[in-house]
Structures are given as C-alpha cells and as structure tokens.
Amino acid sequence: MNKTVFVIVDGLADLPIKQLKNKTPLDYAIKSNLYKFTKHCKFAYPKVIGKFAPESDSGVMADLGYDPFKYSTGRGWFECLGLDMQPKDGDLSIRVNFGSVTNNKLNSVRVYMSDQELQELSEEINKKVNLREEFQFKAGEGYRAGLVFHCSKKTFSQFVSNNEPGYTANFFNNGVKLSFATGIKNREIHKIKALKKEANYTALLLNEFISKSVKVIKNSNVYKERKKRGLDAPNYIFLRDAANKDPKLPNINEKYGRNWAAVAGMPLEKGISAAAGMTLISTSEEKNIDKDFSDKAEKTVRALSKFDAIYLHIKQTDAVSHLGKFHEKYAIIEKIDKIIISRLANVLDMDRDTLVLTCDHATSSELKKHLNSNIPVLIANRRFSYSSDFSEANCAKDHLKEIKKAVDILPFVMSL
DSSP states (O other), X not given: OOOEEEEEETTBBOOOBGGGTTBOHHHHSOOTTGGGGGGGEEEEOOBSSTTXXXXXXXXXXXXXXXXXXXXXXXXXXXXXXXXXXXXXXXXXXXXXEEXXXXXXEEEESOOOOOHHHHHHHHHHHHHHOOOSSOEXXXXXXXXXXXXXXXXXXXXXXXXXXXXXXTEEEEEOTTXXXXXXXXXXXXXXXXOXXXXXXXXXXXXXXXXXXXXXXXXXXXXXXXXXXXHHTTOOOOOEEEEEEEEOSOOOOOXXXXXXXXXXXXXXXXXXXXXXXXXXXXXXXXXXXXXXHHXXXXXXXXXXXXXXXXXXXXXXXXXXXHHHHHTTOHHHHHHXXXXXXXXXXXXXXXXXXXXXXXXXXXXXXXXXXXXXXXXXXXXXXXXXXXXXXXXXXXXXXXXXXXXXXXXXXXXXXXXXHHTO
C-alpha cells in the first residue's frame, strides 16, 4: 500500500524579517533535500480557524481533519491524556505552566527547567498541597505540567477563565471550548474567574490550588538553588484550557481505512494522537536538536514498515519563535531538512507515496506570539508536477483551491 508521512512543524510560518533580507525564516533557510520533493508537489495556503489566532491544539486538530469548532472541549484534556493521566468525563483536566511574576506583574509564562527540577517540583506540589478535592499533578516537558481534579461528589465546570495572560477562553453553543492566542496585552496577574454561576466552586478550588502551590514552589529547593545560581526561578503557576469531558474524536484509522502511527514527544500531540486512535511512537524530546531529529527520523522510517500513515510532530521552531530567536528558527528549519527530510527522501517512493509538510499555526519571531495567518502546505505526490521553493509567499501565489481551511488538508491527501 502507498505510504503517507504527514509532518507538522510547530509554528513554522512567520512574517518577513528585515535582518533576513525581508524573508521569513522558512523562505530564508536552505532546504536542498526538500527540493527533491518539489519536483512533484502542489502547495496549499489555508486559514487554520478563520479570523482567530490558534493554539497548537486547535491547529493540530484542524490539520488532522478534526474541526475544532465541532470537537474541542478544551486543550487540558489532550495535555493530560498525553501525560497518561487518564482523564475521564467529569474530571477537570488543565494545562499548567511554571512561570514567574514580580509584584503581581508577569515576568514570564515560561521558566524552563531540567527534567529533574520539573519532576522534583511536581512531586512536592502533589505531596504538600492539601485541598478538599483529590487531584493529580504531573510534570511534562520544560516548563509544562498537567493537573487533573478527579470527579467525586462535586461536578467540576469548564466555564472558568485562564490565569495565563495571552490566551482567552471562548465557549460556543454546541459545548465546544477553545482558547485563542491574543498576545499579552496586560501583564497584571488575575485570579481565575467563574464565567458561569455553575463554575463558582471550580474557580474557588483552582485559585486555592494556585495560592498553595505558589507557597510550595517558593519554599522548594529548586527555587532556592536556581536563585542562588542566578538562573530564572519559577515562583508562579499558570492554568489554562480546563476541560471536563472527552472530545470523542472519530477514529482516524476507521475514517480513512489506513493504519496510522504518531511520532511525537510532547503531551499535547501525544494526547491528540491517542484520542484519534493512532498508535503512539514516543520520542523523548532531547535537548540536543541533532540527536532529537535523528531519533524522530529513525522512528518515522522504521514505522513506515508497519503503518500506512505517519504523523510526525516537530516542536522546536515554535519554542524559539516565542523567544524571538529568528536566526535559530531558520537554522532549525535547515536541520529539519538536513536530518529528517533527507531520510524521508531516501525511503519514500514518490511513484506511490505522499509527503505532507505544514504547520499548526504561524508564530511571529518578532512579535513572539501566534498569528491568525494562513499556513503554508506542501503536498508531494506523483500526480503533481514541479512547483517552486516552499515558502509562505510561494504558497500564497499558487495554491490548491480545494483546500480553503486546514481541516480540508487531510481529506484531500487521503483522496490521492
């Protein structure tokens, strides 16, 4: 059977940058191995979720053919599922960031720590924070964690605000919940608010959790040691995208009659893959990018012998965009080409196979935030003839009219 590799490069798209000769990092990067696929490819240039700037959960869902406005119940569900916390209907699942504040003003929503430090802090919160409800707190990657309140006699509500600046919770009539990236407009820290009367207890509980967790963090060895060494030290936690029910994504294998696997290392992408029914091939998200990309490439290639379709997620481009490091962004894109795309070029048979390369959203390296821009999509398949260099500008000039929205990408690819 023909094979499909669907690569999502997180936050790949960007805006032109003066220091890069008014090119985007994608356009500026040398992509000699990707040129091999442009001999038989077409471009698409769809919006992700219309006028809104998407988070990664809605972007990945849309790329994989799931309309976020139909299925999303809140990112927290996927994050906690990806951390193997096994959330159930009625539980409250939440994405957590370790960050820092001064005098109730935001310093950073991301304080990166070692795996050991993150694990140690998470264990302390689990042991030392005492609440009236049972909860589980689990370390993720870098600065991330997951939080699940287990449903008992009380019913938890998803109708609560985020306390992380830059992401606004939005609710729709069909029970769908989405957060949109709005950018940080006000650096003052606010408590979580109940957005409906039914959420009063949930908001009270979450604010109590934050208050008690902050005390634990400030008294922790991790905090004290990082301060002593002159490193950024976490002194606050940010909660967002609370979810209290399973999104019930249709099984992707049954939907397309193909056997799917996901090569992913971050909790969100693992959670979406699991919810979609994919077989998860976990990666460790190595700090060494060359080692990480080699691991992902190797696992993707090996998976092609067992599976019909592979979803591969690459995270690092988004992370450096949020830090404003556009030089690192184009360098990472070149490494993706050199290490991952080169391997795929050697194993995919373009007389029968298909490669898709796209992103979940655009992230501006200068503005350090997600954008509501269209996303570039490359679809390499024998049915297509030569196209130009893969960039946002070239996708905008010449693209498939059949793909108007990100949710159209995968159905189109599966029809080839």
